Amino acid sequence: MIEVENLVKTFGDVTAVDGISFRVRKGEIFGFLGPNGAGKTTTINILVGLSLPTSGTVRIAGLDVTKHPIEIRKRIGIAAQDAYFDHHLNIEDNLFYHGLLYGLPRRELKRRVDTALRWSNLERYRNKKFHQLSGGMQRRLIVARAMLSDPEILLLDEPTTGLDPQTRRQVWKFIKDLKVAGKTVLLTTHYMEEADLLCDRIAIIDHGRIIACGTPDELKKMQAKNIVVDIKLRREIAGNQIERELNGIPGVSYVKIEDSRIRIGVAEEATVEAVLRSVITTNGICELNIVRPTLDDVFLHLTGKEIR
């Protein structure tokens, strides 16, 4: 459904997207997982023709995005990261005038606006302005607007960023409904658990490159031979002395320290012993777990840094 090949986008001397290739199949939820500035939004903008590629090709439903932007936009609904609504109009009017741009007949459009409001559970707020809604309501409305033209493909740019866990779960339910309705979804996120839970396949993107791509299980399996040692110490760790020490042990792939907790990825069992010895001599251990890698660990291992 979406085919991207060797896509490059530069802004002056900044390379936002650095030669990425991926395919999104019909009916799947494809996740773009990456930290701030990874190039997620830039890629999405290129997919809808809001931004022109520096090089590479993008085809959607077989059509080249630079040659047929209008045909492509008829098939795409986009929920932009910084999506806006017109502050002077209430949300119902906003939806109506957005739908009008798609050339929908008025009666049909009115019906769809009603459906969108019902579906996003905002019927009671139809006369309110966008900025009078809560963050979660706004997000639902933005996705509902993207659905208005009944597109085959939905691009959701960080649909849950900044939401509380409960509201996030609501939006997740919402996105799962899209899949049930047969839509192809490309979504971007910073959240590992979100990608893990929602996506059929994930591309991990950093510095404009895809550094891994696969189903959540495949990605975790890539790390299966890795062992993650999760230690809680008696007291907080002072400075990064311990971090340097641990990184110096051969076989340690990454170290992440958070207050009195250390998470260490190691490549083989023999290293575990060295790691433990090093930690015990300097700090007392009060809790120890050896765990299966999560997507967080995959990301840490691949990029050497944390996603958030």
Add this chain to the structure above:
Amino acid sequence: MSLRLIKAVLAVWEREMYEYLINLHINALRLAIEPLLFIFIFGMGLGRRVVIGDVDYLYFLAPGILFMVVVNNSYMTISMRLMIARDWDKTLITALSAPVKPFEIILGYVLAGITQALAACTIFLVLMIYFLGIPFGSVSRVLLLIIATAAFFSSLGVMIAVVLDNPHHLMVITSIVVLPMSFFCGIFIPVSDLPGWSQPIIEAIPLTVAVESARAFALGSGNPGIWQSLAYIMAFTIAVFIAALYLFKRKLII
């Protein structure tokens, strides 16, 4: 022209008109009071003492103020609306992610500018003709001049709003470029009273062409050649429209 194109243009136009109508009380205040003030102060107050040629100043002034109404209801509103649509409401980006081309968006805005100018001018003309008994000659020809001039100034509004990044800059440009235009382009004083060297430049500005043609109709002085004037203004309009389109694409599709 495809059906989709027409629908897209009308969708942009309709949305603008809808916003215009829900704020009609504000628009009406701003847009009706200002020209009427000029008519009362300059035309009926000061103007009683002034005669230009052998014409009452009020009769001289009214066709000029008519085009001030055009500028206020095309350039002023459209440039402001476009800047809001780009920077505040992001309506432009939202529209561009729908199957709509930049050309269609700009045309929708220009049509909205023309409609708004026509509405304001109609009210102004009715007040002038029926209440003050000021002659305007052939109203249908004046309306054609209004449409062409509004098209020019709406396109100019789009172009300037797209180029500038900041509403303050827009206000500055408006007060140093557009306001002086209304003073020099024959609205308040005949161009022939200006310094000789400036006259050819002023005469070349579409606004002057429109004002002088309309005034010639109103005062029945000579045949201004309506089709030449219209063609001249439209040529400028097309040039500015194309420039606006080019700049719009360059600025918004990055």
